[in-house]
Amino acid sequence: MISILGGGAFGTALAVALSGSQKVTLWSRRLPVGGQSPRLPGVTIPAEVRCTDNLDSALSETVILALPTQVLGGFVGAHGASLDGRTLVNTAKGIDLESGESPSGLIARACPDARIATLTGPSFAVDIARGQPTALTLACADEDIEDLQHALSTPVLRLYRSDDLRGAELGGALKNVVAIAAGIAIGAGLGESARAALITRGFAEMTRFATRHGARPETLAGLSGLGDLVLTATSTLSRNYRYGHALGAGKAFDAAITVEGAKTAQAVSRIAAARGIAMPIADAVAELAQGRASVAESILELLRRPLKEE
Ligand SMILES: NC(=O)C1=CN([C@@H]2O[C@H](COP(=O)(O)OP(=O)(O)OC[C@H]3O[C@@H](n4cnc5c(N)ncnc54)[C@H](O)[C@@H]3O)[C@@H](O)[C@H]2O)C=CC1
Numbered sequence: 001m002i003s004i005l006g007g008g009a010f011g012t013a014l015a016v017a018l019s020g021s022q023k024v025t026l027w028s029r030r031l032p033v034g035g036q037s038p039r040l041p042g043v044t045i046p047a048e049v050r051c052t053d054n055l056d057s058a059l060s061e062t063v064i065l066a067l068p069t070q071v072l073g074g075f076v077g078a079h080g081a082s083l084d085g086r087t088l089v090n091t092a093k094g095i096d097l098e099s100g101e102s103p104s105g106l107i108a109r110a111c112p113d114a115r116i117a118t119l120t121g122p123s124f125a126v127d128i129a130r131g132q133p134t135a136l137t138l139a140c141a142d143e144d145i146e147d148l149q150h151a152l153s154t155p156v157l158r159l160y161r162s163d164d165l166r167g168a169e170l171g172g173a174l175k176n177v178v179a180i181a182a183g184i185a186i187g188a189g190l191g192e193s194a195r196a197a198l199i200t201r202g203f204a205e206m207t208r209f210a211t212r213h214g215a216r217p218e219t220l221a222g223l224s225g226l227g228d229l230v231l232t233a234t235s236t237l238s239r240n241y242r243y244g245h246a247l248g249a250g251k252a253f254d255a256a257i258t259v260e261g262a263k264t265a266q267a268v269s270r271i272a273a274a275r276g277i278a279m280p281i282a283d284a285v286a287e288l289a290q291g292r293a294s295v296a297e298s299i300l301e302l303l304r305r306p307l308k309e310e
């Protein structure tokens with residue numbers, strides 16, 4: 001039995017995908033109307049999924065947290081007593097702006113006796129809900145998760161195990177920042193060659209930042225890092241990419257849409273400055289997301305950087 005907390009796009013998609021092989025309970029603050037989540041239009045939640053807005057009645061031994069990073073700390077802080085001691089699987093891809101913590105760090109603080117894992121990697125909610133083949137990383141730092149890997153895999157949703165929780169989480173958080181930069185490049189009309197350059201140099205930044213935080217470089221080159229970067233930085237299905245595109249084109253973007261990379265860029269930029277890690281692309285995205293620079297200025301700033309070895 002699996003509980004999924006959060007009835008947005010990803011929680012709904014996982015509920016649909018796992019309901020073929022598991023008893024699934026989907027908790028959300030507002031119950032889906034007509035079996036549809038407003039965040040995942042066109043997908044109908046099967047009748048076998050139990051939908052509830054009562055958190056205590058929703059909890060089983062294994063709980064998937066499908067909430068955005070910037071609300072996760074408040075949520076687990078408020079419900080830590082009910083959640084602690086269970087297997088908690090994070091799906092958020094970001095860094096908490098207030099504390100600088102990773103999602104698993106936020107969960108560990110509120111639930112010290114939980115087994116904590118992160119499910120991450122290239123996977124649009126709509127693809128998962130439609131049953132299209134997807135490969136993801138399931139990462140946990142220091143406990144055996146083979147049981148969980150099997151419980152959360154289906155014939156088309158293939159989970160790979162990793163013990164590099166830090167690397168897997170940082171890859172997922174940082175790729176959103178680079179996806180915004182890629183969107184900006186296309187939105188501003190800089191061309192696909194410029195986007196390829198940003199993706200490649202952005203990947204170098206991701207690896208630099210993550211390895212300085214104890215991640216293994218090969219994790220960054222895997223599904224949770226490069227894999228998700230390739231998906232998110234090249235697809236108009238990505239909200240981070242679309243947000244960047246709007247910034248680059250000088251257009252408005254709906255503030256109600258979840259864009260993890262905007263706040264994550266600010267957290268990354270602040271942490272990198274304090275630790276002396278060069279992150280020019282994340283710095284530029286952070287400035288743009290706060291409206292503190294123009295696209296033209298940011299592009300000039302990146303182009304003016306001294307020429308160096310790759
Ligand atoms: N949508 C996608 O394709 C994928 C999303 N993710 C990650 O999953 C996480 C969640 O994203 P989505 O589901 O796409 O976002 P979403 O914007 O579709 O849904 C977020 C949900 O959280 C709920 N929520 C917000 N604040 C809350 C609170 N304080 N308490 C309870 N519920 C609250 C909202 O009502 C909404 O239902 C993000 O970190 C995202 O990066 C990961 C893989 C794919």
Ligand SMILES: O=C(CO)COP(=O)(O)O
Binds near residue numbers: 121122231240258259
């Ligand atoms: O993380 C995702 C795909 O792996 C979803 O990306 P967006 O949040 O940019 O839509």
